[in-house]
Amino acid sequence: MRAGEALVEDREQREFRERVWLLLHRIPPGRVCSYGQLAALADRPEQARLVGRILAALPADSRLPWHRVVSASGRITSPAATEQRQRLEREGGWVWDGRIDLRNHRWPTS
């Protein structure tokens, strides 16, 4: 691979990451979005895993609502599960059995 191509990949990577941050910022309290959904909205539908990595790389003191991201099945899969559940419950209290009621709290609204 030529050097130029690597640079382009790099740039696209950063831009994707930025779009994810922006989208994350828009999720209102009391609603959740899945990793895959976020990836799709950020124009890279196959990159759900990458979204996970992006969230993992957020600084500990980030003010972005990372806790409003759950798996497509509504399950909390983050390593900080306890913290995430607490935050979600503080916002709406609809976490049961490590799972969210996606029907009523999905974002964006379908």
Added chain:
DNA sequence: TCTGTGACCGCGG
């Protein structure tokens, strides 16, 4: 280089 490992997902069975 090669391999294993994820804050994932959709499709079967």
Added chain:
DNA sequence: ACCGCGGCCACAG
């Protein structure tokens, strides 16, 4: 509803 599997791909050892 719950696995297992393959696809996805950045990253560490």
